[in-house]
Amino acid sequence: MDLVKMERGAPIDIWDAFEGLRGEMDRALDALKVPDSAGILDLSVAPAVDVIETEEEFMVVADVPGLRKEDLEVTITGTLLSIKGEKREEKDSEKRRYLREENRPGSFRRTIDLPPRIDPERIAAELRDGILALRIAKREEAKTKTITVSPK
Amino acid sequence: MNARNEVRNRVVKVPACSVFEEGEVVVARLEMPGVPKEGLEIKVDGNELAINGAKREEKTEGRYLLRERRHDAYRKLFTLDDTIARDRIEASLENGVLTLRLHIKEAAKPRRIEVS
Numbered sequence: 001m002d003l004v005k006m007e008r009g010a011p012i013d014i015w016d017a018f019e020g021l022r023g024e025m026d027r028a029l030d031a032l033k034v035p036d037s038a039g040i041l042d043l044s045v046a047p048a049v050d051v052i053e054t055e056e057e058f059m060v061v062a063d064v065p066g067l068r069k070e071d072l073e074v075t076i077t078g079t080l081l082s083i084k085g086e087k088r089e090e091k092d093s094e095k096r097r098y099l100r101e102e103n104r105p106g107s108f109r110r111t112i113d114l115p116p117r118i119d120p121e122r123i124a125a126e127l128r129d130g131i132l133a134l135r136i137a138k139r140e141e142a143k144t145k146t147i148t149v150s151p152k
Numbered sequence: 153m154n155a156r157n158e159v160r161n162r163v164v165k166v167p168a169c170s171v172f173e174e175g176e177v178v179v180a181r182l183e184m185p186g187v188p189k190e191g192l193e194i195k196v197d198g199n200e201l202a203i204n205g206a207k208r209e210e211k212t213e214g215r216y217l218l219r220e221r222r223h224d225a226y227r228k229l230f231t232l233d234d235t236i237a238r239d240r241i242e243a244s245l246e247n248g249v250l251t252l253r254l255h256i257k258e259a260a261k262p263r264r265i266e267v268s
Contacts, residue, residue, distance in 0.1 A: 048221045054214035061210070063221060065168075065183035065248035096172040096179075103168050103183055103249075112218070129208070130185030130248015 046108040047085070047132075055144055058118055058136045062110070065130035066103065072132065074125055079114045083132065117142035165223035167205070167250075176261060178236065178254040184226045185248035186210070192245060194252070196238050201230040203250065235260035 052059040064072065064085055073084040086107040114136065122137035167182040184192075187205035195202045205226040232238070232254070240255040 049218060050216060050221050051218040052214040052216055058217075059211075059214070061221065063183075063185040063248075065185040068247060092174075096174050099171045099173065101170045101172070103170050103181065115217075127247075129188055130183070 046110050047083070049083075049110060049112065051112060051114070053115075057138055058114060060112060060114075060134040060136070062132045062134075063130065064127070064132050067127075067130070067132075069127055072127070074132075074134065076120045076123060076136075078120070079116055079118060080111055081114055081134070081136070082109060082111045084109045162225055163223040164225045164227045167203075167226045167228055169228060176256050178256070180230065180252040180254065182226070182228060182250045182252075183248065184245075184250055187226065187245070187248065187250075189245055192243075192250065194241070194243055196232070196241065199232050201232050201241075201252075203228045203230075203252075205250070 047062045047064050049063075050059075050061040052061070060081060060083075062083055066087055067085050071086050071088065075082045075084075084107070087103070087105045089105045117138050119137045119139045124135045126133045126135075167184050169183070170181045172179055172181075182203065184205045186207035188208050191206035191208065193202075193204040195204075203226070207224050207226075235256050237255045237257045242253040242255075244251050
């Protein structure tokens with residue numbers, strides 16, 4: 001530790017330092033907040049997602065086992081794609097005696113910012129064997145074009 | 153990139169799984185998204201119940217901007233105790249979730265004895 005000569009007449013308030021630290025911590029915790037979630041456990045059910053770009057389109061593939069079509073909501077706002085899902089509590093589940101529970105009911109929301117080259121008007125969704133596959137077309141001008149050079 | 157994919161090892165994942173008792177049936181529920189009925193193999197060997205699921209091949213052309221799903225197959229092993237009837241295991245697959253219903257042997261069920 002350095003030895004600093006204390007200035008006379010300016011007493012150091014050590015609590016100032018703690019005030020600053022508290023502000024830092026508040027900001028760090030705010031950054032962890034997930035919109036539309038009820039608690040930290042919601043994060044664990046957010047599905048794993050792949051985003052693949054091909055020449056013609058973007059594909060977004062998400063694992064959503066156990067979810068039916070009506071449990072899913074896909075929206076697109078500008079380039080922001082949002083997948084919302086709810087794994088419902090099954091009926092008669094209170095009669096069960098769980099020995100192990102790794103797939104609990106709950107809701108999730110996953111938001112993916114897609115590149116600006118997408119055409120949000122042309123999007124197709126398919127659900128098969130617990131996998132949600134979205135195909136989002138590219139805007140015409142964003143597609144790779146081959147220009148043929150014609151001889152003079 | 154395709155050549156590399158061909159030699160890539162198969163990545164096997166342990167599926168998320170819940171087990172519960174419902175009356176006299178033990179139900180196991182395994183999350184195996186992407187596995188078709190044909191890709192599923194359920195084997196009982198002595199005390200071991202082995203579940204293998206191969207995912208349907210996914211198109212890999214293109215460039216991954218985000219890749220969180222890296223597995224091609226699922227595998228889960230259970231040890232069965234003596235009370236489970238080996239010949240009465242029912243399986244159903246729906247929306248990527250495998251449900252196994254394991255019945256308890258008649259001899260292992262609680263029996264009520266009438267007092268005369």
